[in-house]
Amino acid sequence: MRVIQITDLHIGKEGEDTYFVDVRENFRRIITAVQERRPDYLVLSGDLCYHQGELEIYAWIKGWIDQLNIPYEVIAGNHDDSQLLIQAFCRKADQKTDGLYFTRSWMNKPVLFMDTAKYKVEEPQLKWLQAQLQTLQGDIALFIHHPPILVGTPFMDNNHPLTDRDPLLDILCAYPGNIDIFCGHYHVDRTVRWKNLLVHITPSCFFQIDSYAEDFKVDHYRIAFREISFLPELTISAVHYL
Numbered sequence: 261m262r263v264i265q266i267t268d269l270h271i272g273k274e275g276e277d278t279y280f281v282d283v284r285e286n287f288r289r290i291i292t293a294v295q296e297r298r299p300d301y302l303v304l305s306g307d308l309c310y311h312q313g314e315l316e317i318y319a320w321i322k323g324w325i326d327q328l329n330i331p332y333e334v335i336a337g338n339h340d341d342s343q344l345l346i347q348a349f350c351r352k353a354d355q356k357t358d359g360l361y362f363t364r365s366w367m368n369k370p371v372l373f374m375d376t377a378k379y380k381v382e383e384p385q386l387k388w389l390q391a392q393l394q395t396l397q398g399d400i401a402l403f404i405h406h407p408p409i410l411v412g413t414p415f416m417d418n419n420h421p422l423t424d425r426d427p428l429l430d431i432l433c434a435y436p437g438n439i440d441i442f443c444g445h446y447h448v449d450r451t452v453r454w455k456n457l458l459v460h461i462t463p464s465c466f467f468q469i470d471s472y473a474e475d476f477k478v479d480h481y482r483i484a485f486r487e488i489s490f491l492p493e494l495t496i497s498a499v500h501y502l
Contacts, residue, residue, distance in 0.1 A: 268444045268445065269286075291325075294330070305444050337376065342377045370398075373402075376404055396435075403443070407441070438458065442460050448479075449463045463482075463483070468481070
């Protein structure tokens with residue numbers, strides 16, 4: 261099963277200045293690439309909007325995604341509004357009292373999707389995660405906007421990490437199997453292993469941040485997506501730049 265992950269679209273309102281980047285054209289280019297590759301599934305892993313969640317922006321994105329005729333999932337990042345996301349993308353079946361998080365099964369592989377719109381994972385979602393993991397065995401996959409660990413990129417680690425990470429990590433690291441975690445948020449391409457977690461950070465559809473700079477610095481403006489192949493005995497993941 262092939263899955264394409266796109267993240268950090270940061271789509272602004274029509275005509276809005278988005279850091280001198282034509283983010284809508286970037287998104288159209290990504291959609292063209294997805295259409296050419298015809299994956300089995302598409303995942304939009306958060307920060308769909310430039311500043312904050314907007315229904316009109318979500319509707320514009322959904323219009324393009326629906327034309328692909330490819331099943332897709334969507335989760336919230338810190339520039340999203342989970343409730344508006346649920347409304348715009350018709351995800352009420354996956355709605356919880358405090359956000360949008362849910363599970364799927366791809367080729368009998370459990371896949372979890374989490375909500376970090378508030379820059380953290382709150383208690384109800386932690387309890388849900390723990391309950392889900394208690395029913396699972398073997399290697400699993402997790403999509404979440406924020407990396408659950410620090411990854412050695414100074415600006416993002418110091419200024420914009422997931423907060424209150426320890427309770428989440430305690431639950432994840434107590435799981436007896438390996439967890440492939442696919443995320444975004446950092447605007448870099450990086451893979452980090454920590455204990456039983458293999459964290460894959462996917463580059464943005466906006467711009468990429470210098471991985472080594474202490475202060476904010478754009479590295480380059482090439483956009484990218486991640487292609488993931490879930491096979492019976494292994495998982496293959498690669499980033500493709502446009």
